Amino acid sequence: MPRPRQGKRLPLRKSLLGRLLAVSALVAACSVAATAWLAVQTTSGAIKQEQGQNLADDARIYQTLLGHAATHLRWDGVDGTVRDLARQTGRRIALTTPQRQLLADSATQATPPALPPQASAIVDPLAADIALASAGQQSSGAAADRIDPRAVGPFRLPAAERDRLRESADRGVECLRQYGIASDVVVSPSGRPRIQIVGNGVGRIGRIEGTRCATGALDAPTATEKKALTALNQLANACLDRQELAHVQLNPDLSWTTNPAPSAQSAPTVRGPSDNDRAVASCVSAARREQLSSHVASPALLFIGDADSATVPGFDLSPANTARIAGAAALVLALTVGASVLAATRLVRPLHALTGAAQRMKDGQESSPVPVTADNEIGRLAAAFNDMSAHRARLEEQRKAMVSDVAHELRTPLSNIRGWLEAAQDGLADPDPAFVSSLLEEAMQLQHIIGDLQDLAQADAGALRLHPEPVRIEELLGQVAAAHQNLAETAGVTLTAPTGPPEGRVPAPALRADPVRLRQAVGNLVSNAVRHTPPGGGVTLRAYGSAAGCEVVVDVADTGSGIPAEDLAYVFDRFWRAEKSRSRRTGGSGLGLAIVRKLAEAHGGTAHVESTEGQGSVFTLRIPAAGPDGALTGNGMTTPTR
Numbered sequence: 001m002p003r004p005r006q007g008k009r010l011p012l013r014k015s016l017l018g019r020l021l022a023v024s025a026l027v028a029a030c031s032v033a034a035t036a037w038l039a040v041q042t043t044s045g046a047i048k049q050e051q052g053q054n055l056a057d058d059a060r061i062y063q064t065l066l067g068h069a070a071t072h073l074r075w076d077g078v079d080g081t082v083r084d085l086a087r088q089t090g091r092r093i094a095l096t097t098p099q100r101q102l103l104a105d106s107a108t109q110a111t112p113p114a115l116p117p118q119a120s121a122i123v124d125p126l127a128a129d130i131a132l133a134s135a136g137q138q139s140s141g142a143a144a145d146r147i148d149p150r151a152v153g154p155f156r157l158p159a160a161e162r163d164r165l166r167e168s169a170d171r172g173v174e175c176l177r178q179y180g181i182a183s184d185v186v187v188s189p190s191g192r193p194r195i196q197i198v199g200n201g202v203g204r205i206g207r208i209e210g211t212r213c214a215t216g217a218l219d220a221p222t223a224t225e226k227k228a229l230t231a232l233n234q235l236a237n238a239c240l241d242r243q244e245l246a247h248v249q250l251n252p253d254l255s256w257t258t259n260p261a262p263s264a265q266s267a268p269t270v271r272g273p274s275d276n277d278r279a280v281a282s283c284v285s286a287a288r289r290e291q292l293s294s295h296v297a298s299p300a301l302l303f304i305g306d307a308d309s310a311t312v313p314g315f316d317l318s319p320a321n322t323a324r325i326a327g328a329a330a331l332v333l334a335l336t337v338g339a340s341v342l343a344a345t346r347l348v349r350p351l352h353a354l355t356g357a358a359q360r361m362k363d364g365q366e367s368s369p370v371p372v373t374a375d376n377e378i379g380r381l382a383a384a385f386n387d388m389s390a391h392r393a394r395l396e397e398q399r400k401a402m403v404s405d406v407a408h409e410l411r412t413p414l415s416n417i418r419g420w421l422e423a424a425q426d427g428l429a430d431p432d433p434a435f436v437s438s439l440l441e442e443a444m445q446l447q448h449i450i451g452d453l454q455d456l457a458q459a460d461a462g463a464l465r466l467h468p469e470p471v472r473i474e475e476l477l478g479q480v481a482a483a484h485q486n487l488a489e490t491a492g493v494t495l496t497a498p499t500g501p502p503e504g505r506v507p508a509p510a511l512r513a514d515p516v517r518l519r520q521a522v523g524n525l526v527s528n529a530v531r532h533t534p535p536g537g538g539v540t541l542r543a544y545g546s547a548a549g550c551e552v553v554v555d556v557a558d559t560g561s562g563i564p565a566e567d568l569a570y571v572f573d574r575f576w577r578a579e580k581s582r583s584r585r586t587g588g589s590g591l592g593l594a595i596v597r598k599l600a601e602a603h604g605g606t607a608h609v610e611s612t613e614g615q616g617s618v619f620t621l622r623i624p625a626a627g628p629d630g631a632l633t634g635n636g637m638t639t640p641t642r
Contacts, residue, residue, distance in 0.1 A: 021340050028336040032329040057089040058304055062121055062132040065095070069297040070125035070151035070189075079104045086307070094303040095123070103300055115303050124299035125151040126289045145285040150189040153295030154228035157191040161222045168217045169193040175213035190225075194218065221252045228291070235287035240280065248280055254288075256280055350378045354385055361389060413442040455595050464602050466514040470626070473508050473543040473552055474499050476515060480522045481541055484530065492535030495526070501544035508543045508552045512626035513603055521599040521607075524592035525556040525619045532617075533560035546622070551605070554621040563611040571609050572597040596621070 064085060068078055078095065086093045086106030094115055095103040105112055121129050125148040157165070169185045172195045176183045182198040195218065221229065229250055237247045248256040258276075353370050361367040367389050370382045420439055423429035455464070474497075481497035488495035501507050522541070529539045537559040544553055563571060572593045593607075596619075600607040604624045611617035 021337060021344065024336045024340040025333060028332050029329065032332055054091075057091060058120065059132050061085050061089065061091070061093060061304060062123065062129065062302065065123050065300075065302060066125055066128060066148055067150050069123055069300070070148045072297050073295065075103045075297050075300060082106050090307050092303075092305045092307050096301045096303070098299060098301060100301065116305065119301040120304040121302045122299055123302050125296045126292060127299075145281075145288065147285070147288055147292070151292050151296050152190040153292040154231065155190045155225055157222060157224055161224055162191040162193075165218060165222070166193050169195055172213055172218065179213070192218075192225075219252075225252065232284075232287050232291050235290055236280075236283045239283035239286055243279055243283070245276065245279055245283075248284075250284065254284060256284070347378065350382060354382060357385065357389070361392070413446045416442045417446075453591065455598070464598065466517060466602055468512050468514055471511045471513050471515050471518065473511050473554065476519060477522065477541045477543055477554070480519055480526055483519075484523065484526045487527065488530050488539065491530050491533070493530050493533045494538040495530065495541075496538065497541040502542055505544035506547070506549065508545045509549055509625040511552045511623060513623060517599050517602070518623070521596045521621060522554060522556065524596050525621075528592055529556055529558035529560065529617070529619070533558045537616075545625070550625055552623045552625055554623070555618055556620075557616065557618045559616040562613040562615050563609070563617055564613050565611075568609060568611060572607060 064081065065078070068081055069075070072078075075095065082093050082095065082104040083106050085091075092105075092107055094105040094107070094112075096115070096119075097103060100115070107113065121132055126146070128146050128148050130146065166185070173183050173185055176195070176197075184196050184198065185193045186196045187193050229252065233248075233250045236250065240247060247259040249259055250256050258280075350370070350373065357367045357370050369386045369389070372379045372382045372386070417439055420429060420435065420442075424431055424435065429435055477497045478499075481495055485495055526539060526541065533539055539556065539558045542555045542557075544555075545551070546553055597607040600621050600623065605622045608620045608622070609617060610620070
């Protein structure tokens with residue numbers, strides 16, 4: 001797709017100005033039309049009230065008929081209920097089969113008006129309408145599986161069991177009354193009574209706490225409930241068999257526990273816990289519908305409408321009112337267009353400047369700052385663009401410097417390896433052990449640089465994983481000192497790691513950190529200190545606690561050459577080395593200290609250096625101590641165990 005030349009004006013229909021005008025005109029027209037329409041709606045309050053009443057009536061009608069279907073096998077005898085509801089609500093109510101065969105109709109005309117093509121709701125106690133059920137009473141609302149709670153089927157208790165449980169409930173209420181506990185008996189749709197503590201919900205199973213009132217008999221299933229629950233359990237397990245899942249044992253409250261697989265012939269399919277729970281819940285719901293289907297009425301279509309066909313008369317605008325509204329609309333449109341032109345003109349001017357600067361930046365040209373003329377959205381956008389442009393320039397300089405540094409660091413060992421190999425190929429060098437050792441040293445240097453670059457890349461991407469565990473910092477410092485002792489002796493440097501805090505310092509608190517990464521950070525500091533300490537000097541490792549006791553402080557002090565004050569701000573930058581000639585005699589890759597800072601930050605800590613040129617340096621790591629629960633308080637990505 002060809003790009004328009006910079007500076008070429010867009011057509012009005014595509015420009016921001018044109019769009020603002022179009023939107024403003026549309027908004028003004030809609031506002032005027034809406035205002036005119038609302039002005040003639042003098043009965044809007046009454047209409048809204050009537051609509052709210054109709055919604056409440058619809059919910060009540062639906063709940064009443066849903067209760068009839070949940071407690072009756074057929075729709076016989078529903079005519080009286082339909083007429084009573086129609087008389088109370090002033091609505092026409094009709095029930096038909098799914099094939100639209102009339103079951104009941106409250107219309108009194110000899111030839112009732114035709115029913116609308118769309119039913120108001122489907123009355124099905126096994127698939128209740130959630131919206132209408134939630135609008136009704138909470139006690140009769142549909143359950144989560146859309147089965148109406150009043151549809152109890154074989155769980156309905158016979159009179160003998162109801163009377164026995166009611167006697168137990170009455171005795172429990174009387175017992176609680178002696179303890180000054182107000183309670184009442186609540187009967188569920190199945191006929192089972194429950195003791196409800198006033199203000200505290202339903203009483204607990206067994207014995208009410210703090211009393212001698214036994215209520216456990218009310219929670220034990222009766223023979224009728226056991227029989228119905230056993231049949232429901234068989235239906236649910238048959239559904240689970242079809243899905244090759246383990247059987248479950250249903251509890252009276254329809255929760256379940258998982259049983260072993262019914263046989264070893266067909267092992268259950270391996271699924272996650274959430275998948276099994278959803279499958280079991282689906283099978284229990286399907287089993288309930290299958291069990292209740294023969295105890296409730298079949299689904300029916302519910303039609304709810306006005307008692308007669310009269311409609312509310314509309315409102316007509318007179319010619320005079322129409323002319324006034326048209327004049328007001330024209331005035332509003334003219335004002336809107338004029339204001340939009342002025343606002344859009346001032347708006348698009350700085351946007352053109354931003355577009356030109358962005359285009360110059362894209363073409364690789366030096367982009368001058370965009371003038372910020374006002375403290376508004378456009379002015380802040382221009383300021384943010386200027387900051388972005390300056391930041392981009394700095395990043396570009398850093399990128400070029402980093403590419404140059406990486407190329408330099410990789411070129412030196414590669415050049416050495418190539419030179420030695422070419423010498424061996426030309427017969428100028430013998431592949432003796434010293435030759436191989438030299439090549440191996442250069443290869444290890446390459447591997448070390450690449451490993452450092454990979455660690456830094458992971459830290460920048462937030463993918464540096466830590467494996468925290470309790471760490472004894474003094475033991476860790478001793479391990480680092482032992483590992484670098486040979487390097488220090490070769491350089492003629494004394495390396496010590498005395499135990500205990502320095503004088504005037506508090507002991508180090510408990511620490512939870514990644515020991516491998518922490519040893520890497522301290523080891524980088526030690527190797528750096530040894531390289532920059534002349535023979536006869538010393539390097540000392542110490543650990544102690546901060547004054548507040550919330551941090552572990554690790555000091556790596558040397559008596560080396562020190563760092564100039566103007567270079568201290570760059571010590572932890574990548575590829576920065578005090579040896580400006582980049583000689584490998586006293587310097588590494590220039591990545592070690594950058595890795596130290598990243599590892600400290602990953603633990604939630606900091607890295608700091610203090611140095612006096614000609615006297616030595618002190619590198620300090622501050623790592624947060626373990627929290628009350630022993631957790632790592634850093635911001636790095638962690639895994640619980642190694």
